[in-house]
Amino acid sequence: MKNTMDDLRNHLFATIEALQDEEKPMDLARAREIANVGKVLIESAKVEVDFLKVTGERKSTNFLPTEGDDEKKPLRRIAS
Numbered sequence: 081m082k083n084t085m086d087d088l089r090n091h092l093f094a095t096i097e098a099l100q101d102e103e104k105p106m107d108l109a110r111a112r113e114i115a116n117v118g119k120v121l122i123e124s125a126k127v128e129v130d131f132l133k134v135t136g137e138r139k140s141t142n143f144l145p146t147e148g149d150d151e152k153k154p155l156r157r158i159a160s
């Protein structure tokens with residue numbers, strides 16, 4: 081898969097950095113839209129995690145990479 085949660089984080093942090101650029105800050109409307117898209121991606125990742133929990137599947141789409149996707153290991157709990 082081309083894009084991962086790490087890529088999303090990098091884009092969101094780049095947006096924050098662009099907003100903080102005193103010489104040429106990013107347009108607020110553009111930053112808002114980037115944040116909105118980020119929220120949608122995060123919500124889709126939550127759905128993926130819920131699906132994995134409910135079905136007991138161990139293979140993900142790699143947007144949320146897991147160790148040993150092919151192995152039958154219990155999912156690690158992530159604090160929310």
